[in-house]
Amino acid sequence: MRKLIAVSTALLLLAGCGHKTEKKTSESAPTRTTQQKVCNANTPLAKVGDKTITVAYYKEIEKTIPQWALKKFYSGKEGKKELLQKIVDRQLIVLYEKDKGLFDTPEVKNRFKRFEMQQLAMRYLNSQIKDYTVTDKEVEEAIKKYYKGKKVSPMEKRFIKMNLEAQKFQKLRNEAFNKVQKEIQFKKVDLKKLNDNTVVAVYNGREIRYSDVKPLMGKTVTGDSLKKAITYYVLYLKALEKGMDKEPEFASLVNRMKEDAAVRAFEKELMAKVKVSDNEIKKYYEEHKSEMKMPEQAQVVIYQFANKEEAKKALDLIKKGKSPKEAIPPEVFKTGRKWKVLASDVGKNPVATLVFENKQDKAVVEMPNGLTLLVIVEKRIPPKQIPYGDAYGSIKRMLSHQKFQEVADQMLKEMKKKYGVTYYYNNLDCVM
Numbered sequence: 001m002r003k004l005i006a007v008s009t010a011l012l013l014l015a016g017c018g019h020k021t022e023k024k025t026s027e028s029a030p031t032r033t034t035q036q037k038v039c040n041a042n043t044p045l046a047k048v049g050d051k052t053i054t055v056a057y058y059k060e061i062e063k064t065i066p067q068w069a070l071k072k073f074y075s076g077k078e079g080k081k082e083l084l085q086k087i088v089d090r091q092l093i094v095l096y097e098k099d100k101g102l103f104d105t106p107e108v109k110n111r112f113k114r115f116e117m118q119q120l121a122m123r124y125l126n127s128q129i130k131d132y133t134v135t136d137k138e139v140e141e142a143i144k145k146y147y148k149g150k151k152v153s154p155m156e157k158r159f160i161k162m163n164l165e166a167q168k169f170q171k172l173r174n175e176a177f178n179k180v181q182k183e184i185q186f187k188k189v190d191l192k193k194l195n196d197n198t199v200v201a202v203y204n205g206r207e208i209r210y211s212d213v214k215p216l217m218g219k220t221v222t223g224d225s226l227k228k229a230i231t232y233y234v235l236y237l238k239a240l241e242k243g244m245d246k247e248p249e250f251a252s253l254v255n256r257m258k259e260d261a262a263v264r265a266f267e268k269e270l271m272a273k274v275k276v277s278d279n280e281i282k283k284y285y286e287e288h289k290s291e292m293k294m295p296e297q298a299q300v301v302i303y304q305f306a307n308k309e310e311a312k313k314a315l316d317l318i319k320k321g322k323s324p325k326e327a328i329p330p331e332v333f334k335t336g337r338k339w340k341v342l343a344s345d346v347g348k349n350p351v352a353t354l355v356f357e358n359k360q361d362k363a364v365v366e367m368p369n370g371l372t373l374l375v376i377v378e379k380r381i382p383p384k385q386i387p388y389g390d391a392y393g394s395i396k397r398m399l400s401h402q403k404f405q406e407v408a409d410q411m412l413k414e415m416k417k418k419y420g421v422t423y424y425y426n427n428l429d430c431v432m
Helices: 055-063 067-073 076-099 106-127 136-147 154-181 210-216 223-241 248-271 278-287 308-319 350-357 388-419 425-431
Strands: 044-048 051-054 184-186 199-203 206-209 297-305 337-342 362-366 372-381 421-423
Touching: 044 076, 044 425, 051 055, 051 076, 055 076, 055 248, 055 425, 067 076, 076 248, 076 388, 076 421, 076 425, 106 154, 106 210, 106 223, 106 248, 136 154, 154 223, 184 223, 199 223, 206 210, 206 223, 210 223, 248 388, 278 388, 297 308, 297 350, 308 362, 308 372, 337 350, 350 362, 350 372
Parallel strands: none
Antiparallel strands: 044 051, 044 421, 184 199, 199 206, 297 337, 297 372, 362 372
16 A cells, blocks of 8 residues: 555655546646647646746656656556646645745755755765776676686676776765865864854865854764865855756756655645544455455475576476475575565566466576576465454555545645646647
């Protein structure tokens, strides 16, 4: 079950559909389409109050959603429309929470300032790293050094290369960080007597006061933490000098953070309005008792083979009466792991599909990552009734979700009337 805000997608855009696509747009807001469509980054897809949802903003949101979710929930014209409506919902909630004063609270203002400074500082720092690629020769040298003649699989080799790249990237970033520190004149200060006006450093002739770096400080102030915060502040200034705060990608990131903060506050408010009684839970259980069953399960042992031919060879020996230990090469037998698979995972898990849909107790299955698995079913467990006590929590969450959704939909409907929403559905062709 999906929660509406924290885990659900009605507003966070990460999984399934929280509320139905609006078929009758007149119920929520005036809707019109453009007569002559010109597709570019600024082409409007919707307008919420004074904010326009452009093609560029829509595409930035798409980038934050996993490909599997885009394909499953937001493909085609109707899927694009659903996603656009969720983006609009989030913008409505931002306006609602803004009117309530959420973004004027010291806690939220400080959090946003710290986020902005940290993000821009890291963006500038990363921009100073031009190349951290690792050559095949460096990979081979690492294999000789750390694996000492051991055979390395292509997957392990890719992992080694990624690890070397990460090390090189971190080394170059540390060097860039230290280089910036050399441009700063750090002042000796009494940490116990720090106040907002205390000058803690000078950079490029500019005095840096404790109030400047305060958003970057934690609860405990040490000499090292103060020096690090000052350096990040200077990196932040360098980012501003380069105009990184004006880059569309960064602006989109800040907007998403603002939306997330508003959605969390909105969720908290709505959750206080949702109550589910034990009588409601008991009634639902009794009415849906026949559906309250644990799916069929199976205890399996899985062995990982490097290729399909070796796996089939071992399977043939097992079918002829050999034990797995006798039939499977020792180095592969060591990879054996016991797993529990569910019939409800058919179609999502290749092993579950093999065991329950194809009804096989011993078989070879090829995985998308290139591995070949030999699967042996040790035990099948038939479906069974779920006791009321075990079902209680999931039923309560489901009923809470339903009530939550009803309250949210009603509030969103009122927001659309208050702030005004215009959809340009015809322009969705620009993001197809």
